[in-house]
Structures are given as C-alpha cells and as structure tokens.
Amino acid sequence: MSERTFLDRLLGRPAATPKKAALPRRHAGPRAEYDAATQGRRAAGWRRTVRDANGELTPAVVAALRGIARDLTRNNPFAARGVATIANNMVGTGITFQVYRNGKIDDALNKKARAHFDTTKCDSGGRHDLYGLQLQAARTIVESGAVIMRRRWRRSSDGLPLPVQLQVLEPDYIDPSKHGPLPAEPGKNGGFIVHGVQFSPLGAREGYWLYSGHPGAARVASLGSTLIPATDVAHVFRADRPEMEHGATWLAPIVLRMKDFADYEDAQLTRQKLASAFVGVVTGEDDGGVIPGIQTEQGEGFADQEPLDYIEPGTFQYARPGEEVTFSSPPSVEGYGDYTKVSLRAIAAGLGAPYEALTGDLSSVNFSSGRMGWLEYHRSLSTWQWTMFIPQFCGAVGQWMIDALEMIGENVAGVEVRWTPPGREMINPSEEVKSSRDAIRAGGKTISQWARERGEDPDTFLAEAAADFAKLDELGLIFDSDPRRVTAVGNPAEQDAATAAQKDEKAAQ
Numbered sequence: 001m002s003e004r005t006f007l008d009r010l011l012g013r014p015a016a017t018p019k020k021a022a023l024p025r026r027h028a029g030p031r032a033e034y035d036a037a038t039q040g041r042r043a044a045g046w047r048r049t050v051r052d053a054n055g056e057l058t059p060a061v062v063a064a065l066r067g068i069a070r071d072l073t074r075n076n077p078f079a080a081r082g083v084a085t086i087a088n089n090m091v092g093t094g095i096t097f098q099v100y101r102n103g104k105i106d107d108a109l110n111k112k113a114r115a116h117f118d119t120t121k122c123d124s125g126g127r128h129d130l131y132g133l134q135l136q137a138a139r140t141i142v143e144s145g146a147v148i149m150r151r152r153w154r155r156s157s158d159g160l161p162l163p164v165q166l167q168v169l170e171p172d173y174i175d176p177s178k179h180g181p182l183p184a185e186p187g188k189n190g191g192f193i194v195h196g197v198q199f200s201p202l203g204a205r206e207g208y209w210l211y212s213g214h215p216g217a218a219r220v221a222s223l224g225s226t227l228i229p230a231t232d233v234a235h236v237f238r239a240d241r242p243e244m245e246h247g248a249t250w251l252a253p254i255v256l257r258m259k260d261f262a263d264y265e266d267a268q269l270t271r272q273k274l275a276s277a278f279v280g281v282v283t284g285e286d287d288g289g290v291i292p293g294i295q296t297e298q299g300e301g302f303a304d305q306e307p308l309d310y311i312e313p314g315t316f317q318y319a320r321p322g323e324e325v326t327f328s329s330p331p332s333v334e335g336y337g338d339y340t341k342v343s344l345r346a347i348a349a350g351l352g353a354p355y356e357a358l359t360g361d362l363s364s365v366n367f368s369s370g371r372m373g374w375l376e377y378h379r380s381l382s383t384w385q386w387t388m389f390i391p392q393f394c395g396a397v398g399q400w401m402i403d404a405l406e407m408i409g410e411n412v413a414g415v416e417v418r419w420t421p422p423g424r425e426m427i428n429p430s431e432e433v434k435s436s437r438d439a440i441r442a443g444g445k446t447i448s449q450w451a452r453e454r455g456e457d458p459d460t461f462l463a464e465a466a467a468d469f470a471k472l473d474e475l476g477l478i479f480d481s482d483p484r485r486v487t488a489v490g491n492p493a494e495q496d497a498a499t500a501a502q503k504d505e506k507a508a509q
Contacts, residue, residue, distance in 0.1 A: 054244065062176070065255075069143050069145075082347070084139070086138070092135075094129075095385070095394055095419050098460065099417055112162070117401070148236075151167075152165045152167050179194065197209075207227045234392060260343075367427070402415055418457075
C-alpha cells in the first residue's frame, strides 16, 4: 500500500492507488524474426533436431539408406544412370599420377610405380588396375555413401613389382557396434569410438573396426571385427557436416521422389493396359446356348469350365442372357510428359547431375544452354575430385606407393605423387581450341594449365613436344603444327622475322 504524500494530507485526500507495474512485453516468439522458426500448423511437419551428423546417421539409418539406394540402383533406370554418370565423369578412365622428386619427374620411380599400378597386380583380387579400382570406389561412394580401401602388404616372394596391393570394400565392413568411450590406460586418457571408427583422446583417427567378411555375404564366415590401423585404411566419403564420420548415400534426398515417380509410371501403365484389354461383351437370347469360355461341347453333353476371370488385350467376353457387365472408363493420360520432366529435373537437381546427363533427353538443349549446364556440372565434379576423392583416395594410394618404394630399398627423399584428373570433352573444339590459343598468346593461360584442363600431365606433355620437335628437326620436316617454323596465318616464321627486321630498319632511317 502506498503512503499519503504531503499534498494528500493537506487536502485530506486518501493515498492514490498505485498504478500497476507495466508488465514486460510478451515476446512475440520466433515468428517475429524468422518465419522458418515458427511452430504453427504450417510448420508442424518439420523435424527439428539439434543432434550432430553422427547422431542423425545412426547405424540403423545408414543401413536403411544403403539398402534403399542399392535397390534403386538395381531396379530404377534413372538411379542407375545417375550413379553411373557421376562416377564416369568424376573418375572416367582414371585419375592418373606422376612421381616427382624435388619438383621434377623421377623417371625411374615413375616407371616402377606404373609397372605395378597400371596393371592388375595392384588389385588384391587381380581384376582391376588402379583406374578400375577408382571407378569402382566412385560408384560405391555415390550409391552407399562411402567406400573403404585397405592396404595389403605382400611378401617379396609374391613376385610383385611393389610389395603392396589395394582392397576396395563396401562401408558395411565397418562394425557399428563398436561405439562409446574407451577406458583410460595408465598414464593415458582413454579415447572414443564412433560407430566403428576409433579416435585418440585428441580426436585423431587411430583405426577402424572392420569385419573379417561382409556382414551380408552368402558364405558362412566369422563376423568378428578387428582394429585395423588408420594408416592402412582409407575411408572415403563426402563430409557434408563438420565432425561427420560416416557418409550417407547421395540418393538420400531423392529416394521418396523416385519412388513416387516410379509408382506414377506403374499406375499409368496399368491404367492403359486395363483400358485396352477389353474389346467388348457379347450377349445373346438363347438360354440353352453354349457360352464360349464357360462351356464346351464334348461328345453328347457339356462340361463346365471356370468362368473367364482374367483379361488380356483383345479379349471378347461372352455373358449369359440377362447379365450385364459395366466397364470403367479410365481417364486419358494428360500431362504425362510435363510431369515426367518436372519430376526428373527435381531428381537430377537432388543428385547434383544435369537433367540431360540423367535422362539423355537433349530435345530442349542448344549450344549455349548445353555449355552453361556442363560448366556448372564441371564445377561440381572438380569440387568432388579435389576436395574428396583425390585427397582421401588418391592421397592414400600415393603415400602407400612411396612406402612400398622405400620398402624395396629406393631413396624416397623429396618424393611426392601428383594426380591429374581426366580432361573434359570439348563441346565445340574449333572454338575452344582457338580461345585457348588466344589466351595462351595473350598471357592469360599457360601451356601447362591447358594441358591439365585436357587431363594431361604438363611435364609429360612438354617433354613429348620437345622430343617431337627434335625429331622433326632431325628429319628436316616442317609441319603447320610447328609454331617455330610456321606462323598462325601459315607463313614461314623466318620470312615474317625478316620482314619485321626490314620494317624496323626503315623506321630507324
């Protein structure tokens, strides 16, 4: 209760009723700042979670995604094409390598490495060379979300150029039951395991718990898991979130859309089959007549048969007098092409591949749109190559290559392995070669840069060019392709040089 003021006492007034304290303004909620954070009826279907990537990709979720993705790849033509086009363009005929020492190609080590990795001797299964294993790994990454490659040391008695082989495995080999903190050891804090991947207390990868066989293999085998050192394992996947330790299939965003589209196609096909199955119904007034398909004459009597309870195209159905058959009239298929294009464009966008590459439909493509679409796709491919496949897969192969060379007694001081992705096909060679030539002459592009764009190693390309020029000089041959002898317009280079000298002399006079 408030006290009376001096003025209240002087005038004989009661104390003024105190005003209610102003209530704090009620917060309007997330709706006032971000519409996407509202929690009304329109947003009731959102699944909001604060779990990290590993909490979302639990072993059960990963297994379900892999199973669905593999089923789609087996049975859905667009899923199979999507997996193939990404793998074919990301790896193609192979991401090639060169062995360098102190910045220069080491021909001796390069020859020894190629004698092993350019043949099937590098594959523990004896079926693929290094580039075949790359393609197999790329397909597995897109379909299953990740791939495992294991280093297998071999004895010198095996007769291999290098005592090492590569074994490419599906990610199912990782034992997800191994999970949780590790007990501390004397003088050392314990590490932790995330669904089969073991880490040190500082978060460095120590190893992988791998099954001795595929958990879904048909043959009977012990499925006990063993800790394999991380130095002998390459775990390759696209990490979409920080601290993500397992990959999800690239088909995950489009699984339901592809299922819906496949169901739509089946429904339309079934509808058209039903619409074209019946030709008509034949009725008659003869009560004692034979009804084909139900009764047939055999000797002096009739033998009952089962009524026709199936339909096939071109069927005439006979009915008894008084029976009436009503057929449904399936609606015509309208907008099928438009819906198909919209659905497949959404599927291609979710997969990260162009619609034309996914479907083979080039009906709406011209040169400009085709080039723009390829340039955007090429950026995605370069990103996947240089931020995922080359560092994780090729980087591991390069290190194992150096280790194997050292094991056979080679000096590997200053040795490194450089990788060159396959070049892209030119859309318009006449224009693109001309633009590259002009860029090189103007200083905006180097010859080495252009060689890398075509998927060639610059040092190898320049060495071959020098050898070709030396051979031409030895034989006394002059071709238009030799810029030392012939200018861009076809004149002898010596003649143009002499003309330029005469002009300079006259200008000096």
